[in-house]
Amino acid sequence: MTRPILISPSILSADFARLGEEVRAIDAAGCDWVHIDVMDGHFVPNITIGPAVVKALRPHTQKTFDVHLMISPVDLYLDAFAQAGADIITVHPEAGPHIHRSVQHIKSLGVKAGVVLNPGTPAKMLDYLMDDVDLILVMSVNPGFGGQSFIENQLRKIEAIRKMIDKTGRDIHLQVDGGIDFTTAPKAIAAGADVLVAGTATFRGGPDAYADNIRKLRGG
Numbered sequence: 001m002t003r004p005i006l007i008s009p010s011i012l013s014a015d016f017a018r019l020g021e022e023v024r025a026i027d028a029a030g031c032d033w034v035h036i037d038v039m040d041g042h043f044v045p046n047i048t049i050g051p052a053v054v055k056a057l058r059p060h061t062q063k064t065f066d067v068h069l070m071i072s073p074v075d076l077y078l079d080a081f082a083q084a085g086a087d088i089i090t091v092h093p094e095a096g097p098h099i100h101r102s103v104q105h106i107k108s109l110g111v112k113a114g115v116v117l118n119p120g121t122p123a124k125m126l127d128y129l130m131d132d133v134d135l136i137l138v139m140s141v142n143p144g145f146g147g148q149s150f151i152e153n154q155l156r157k158i159e160a161i162r163k164m165i166d167k168t169g170r171d172i173h174l175q176v177d178g179g180i181d182f183t184t185a186p187k188a189i190a191a192g193a194d195v196l197v198a199g200t201a202t203f204r205g206g207p208d209a210y211a212d213n214i215r216k217l218r219g220g
């Protein structure tokens, strides 16, 4: 079955001094979503941005804001990210404490809910969330930094989750994040992913290269 492939550039690899411009540039270059990595220096060993930056970026594009929260605790901040303009909020069960509650909370805010699994977390973790999630994200690197190498054995997890999704008959996106480039993107797509997050591979070469990079990641 062929499904449209969506590209969600991670702005972690953008020029942070010119973030608004960078978001407009990837929009013009044909990205589908904008992936925003939120890190707290506690759940992951890096600190990035908060809801104020998401709010400041919101007027720069109408594309879907795909917000990946790598923070613990997470529930305290869900309202703020929804109000800042997130369209999809994705949370880690590993960040605890209550993943089912977090998913319900996100949905109650009128925002799409995603669940993301670290490389060491089995697909089985999703069993009792399949009825509620709008997106499942497979981390193909350990979270915290851009520019890491793709962990090949996550392809098996993508294949397994693709089967789980198809079994539900629900319209659930299967996203992959970490080390996605022109070599690994086709593998992730073949395994069943339909949304590719790419930071390094989108922003490499500067604004003149963005459109080409996005087209190639999509397989065009």
Ligand SMILES: O=C(CO)[C@@H](O)[C@H](O)COP(=O)(O)O
Pocket (backbone or CB within 6 Å): 010, 012, 013, 035, 037, 068, 141, 142, 143, 144, 145, 146, 147, 148, 177, 178, 179, 180, 197, 198, 199, 200, 201
């Ligand atoms: O969530 C994360 C890292 O924790 C990612 O979104 C990365 O920022 C992707 O970067 P590349 O591997 O594409 O450079």
Ligand SMILES: [Co+2]
Pocket (backbone or CB within 6 Å): 010, 035, 036, 037, 068, 177, 197
């Ligand atoms: Co991410």
